[in-house]
Amino acid sequence: MARLPLYYRALLEVSDAEVGTVSSERLAELAGVNAAKVRKDLSYLGSYGTRGVGYEVEYLLHEISRELGLTEDWPVVIVGVGNLGAALANYRGFGARGFRVTALVDSDPDKIGRHIGSLVVEDLETLASVVETRAIAIGIVATPAQAAQEVADRLVHAGVRSILNFAPTVITVPNHVSLRKVDLATELQILSFYQRRLTAMPNGGGPAGAPTARTERTEEHS
Amino acid sequence: MARLPLYYRALLEVSDAEVGTVSSERLAELAGVNAAKVRKDLSYLGSYGTRGVGYEVEYLLHEISRELGLTEDWPVVIVGVGNLGAALANYRGFGARGFRVTALVDSDPDKIGRHIGSLVVEDLETLASVVETRAIAIGIVATPAQAAQEVADRLVHAGVRSILNFAPTVITVPNHVSLRKVDLATELQILSFYQRRLTAMPNGGGPAGAPTARTERTEEHS
DNA sequence: CCGACTTTGAGAATCCGGTCACAAGGTCCT
DNA sequence: AGGACCTTGTGACCGGATTCTCAAAGTCGG
Numbered sequence: 001m002a003r004l005p006l007y008y009r010a011l012l013e014v015s016d017a018e019v020g021t022v023s024s025e026r027l028a029e030l031a032g033v034n035a036a037k038v039r040k041d042l043s044y045l046g047s048y049g050t051r052g053v054g055y056e057v058e059y060l061l062h063e064i065s066r067e068l069g070l071t072e073d074w075p076v077v078i079v080g081v082g083n084l085g086a087a088l089a090n091y092r093g094f095g096a097r098g099f100r101v102t103a104l105v106d107s108d109p110d111k112i113g114r115h116i117g118s119l120v121v122e123d124l125e126t127l128a129s130v131v132e133t134r135a136i137a138i139g140i141v142a143t144p145a146q147a148a149q150e151v152a153d154r155l156v157h158a159g160v161r162s163i164l165n166f167a168p169t170v171i172t173v174p175n176h177v178s179l180r181k182v183d184l185a186t187e188l189q190i191l192s193f194y195q196r197r198l199t200a201m202p203n204g205g206g207p208a209g210a211p212t213a214r215t216e217r218t219e220e221h222s
Numbered sequence: 223m224a225r226l227p228l229y230y231r232a233l234l235e236v237s238d239a240e241v242g243t244v245s246s247e248r249l250a251e252l253a254g255v256n257a258a259k260v261r262k263d264l265s266y267l268g269s270y271g272t273r274g275v276g277y278e279v280e281y282l283l284h285e286i287s288r289e290l291g292l293t294e295d296w297p298v299v300i301v302g303v304g305n306l307g308a309a310l311a312n313y314r315g316f317g318a319r320g321f322r323v324t325a326l327v328d329s330d331p332d333k334i335g336r337h338i339g340s341l342v343v344e345d346l347e348t349l350a351s352v353v354e355t356r357a358i359a360i361g362i363v364a365t366p367a368q369a370a371q372e373v374a375d376r377l378v379h380a381g382v383r384s385i386l387n388f389a390p391t392v393i394t395v396p397n398h399v400s401l402r403k404v405d406l407a408t409e410l411q412i413l414s415f416y417q418r419r420l421t422a423m424p425n426g427g428g429p430a431g432a433p434t435a436r437t438e439r440t441e442e443h444s
Numbered sequence: 445c446c447g448a449c450t451t452t453g454a455g456a457a458t459c460c461g462g463t464c465a466c467a468a469g470g471t472c473c474t
Numbered sequence: 475a476g477g478a479c480c481t482t483g484t485g486a487c488c489g490g491a492t493t494c495t496c497a498a499a500g501t502c503g504g
Binding site for chain 1: 402409
Binding site for chain 1: 449452
């Protein structure tokens with residue numbers, strides 16, 4: 001499931017402070033989801049957790065990180081070293097656990113050879129050998145939209161099975177390849193959509209609910 | 223719907239090349255979704271499009287951009303000018319349509335006063351007045367996880383109604399505020415999850431489907 | 445050792461979005 | 475003008491995900 005990483009992070013939080021066990025209730029709160037959902041999800045990867053007590057934090061943490069493949073490490077290549085690509089290369093956020101950015105490639109001769117952090121930007125033409133020699137598992141596409149599909153094709157051809165696409169376009173891959181996308185412009189447009197709703201109808205927006213209730217909503221937008 | 227931006231982009235593509243009209247079929251292809259879904263979605267914002275012909279590109283484009291609020295412009299503030307914040311500030315991707323990054327704020331004295339593009343980083347403490355004087359509508363949270371909730375609270379308090387969260391943590395807002403998140407680490411972990419699946423069971427992964435069929439999958443992962 | 449209390453795990457009910465299928469409406473050629 | 479053909483709009487259906495609910499399992503204090 002796509003919620004495992006959420007639980008993982010929630011577990012990390014509790015493992016700092018408290019010790020021993022967490023209830024599904026508490027986990028749900030931390031992860032911003034329903035408690036029943038937490039239990040369903042967790043039971044789906046085996047019956048860890050004892051009734052009347054909760055889940056043993058350390059053990060569950062271990063199980064989830066194994067399930068997520070966080071115990072192995074996955075070399076990453078970033079294709080396209082513009083603003084975004086460069087920022088991603090420096091981003092500690094995922095240098096942190098298991099994901100090492102191992103190579104940067106670009107097709108722009110001006111950028112090839114440039115140093116970014118401890119890496120050197122390499123030629124897109126050498127992608128295949130880069131992927132092979134460094135056992136790259138994950139490719140990040142951070143190119144302009146026009147180049148994205150071709151880059152994806154090359155990644156797939158080179159043997160990459162997981163692609164994260166930041167380019168603002170739909171790309172297509174064979175179905176043995178995993179594809180996820182992060183689309184910044186789209187996110188803003190969605191916000192804009194709701195914003196417009198709000199300002200269009202000055203007051204009568206919410207359906208008489210408690211106006212200051214705190215809800216964790218990220219996907220649905222009620 | 224959250225698919226409107228997709229259609230919008232697809233329409234932009236066709237508006238370059240061809241002229242006149244598009245069928246839902248073609249739009250679906252461009253946007254990577256089912257044709258029936260396109261029709262449902264579009265019919266949901268009124269009956270544009272004539273039977274037997276399709277949708278008039280320019281008109282539909284106009285309608286969608288109005289619906290998405292892309293005709294107005296939404297000043298954006300970025301809170302937290304680390305790697306990611308700085309990259310976002312420079313990113314042309316959403317400077318492009320309607321979204322102007324109008325202010326940058328940070329709490330780090332070393333960063334305050336620094337120039338990024340044409341903007342100067344301002345003090346987080348002045349957030350309220352920045353939001354008010356510049357009529358900021360959207361806040362982007364690009365701080366470390368620990369600071370994210372407080373920053374969000376401040377944004378809400380200052381009157382921001384739409385927040386895009388890049389910090390790797392769950393944040394909570396009153397329910398009259400729209401919240402979306404972009405979680406890079408989570409995306410990678412999800413890829414890692416499927417990657418592990420693949421390598422764990424060397425061959426028998428896919429259920430006998432055509433192994434090289436091209437599918438656009440981003441959310442479901444079969 | 446027993447009873448009160450807590451919390452999981454899973455079966456049942458419900459909700460929601462996606463897909464299918466087809467009638468209604470409209471174009472274009474003859 | 476008429477018929478063949480095309481594409482939309484929509485009602486019906488389907489399946490998966492979410493939520494509700496409750497019995498089973500386990501702890502803890504006395």
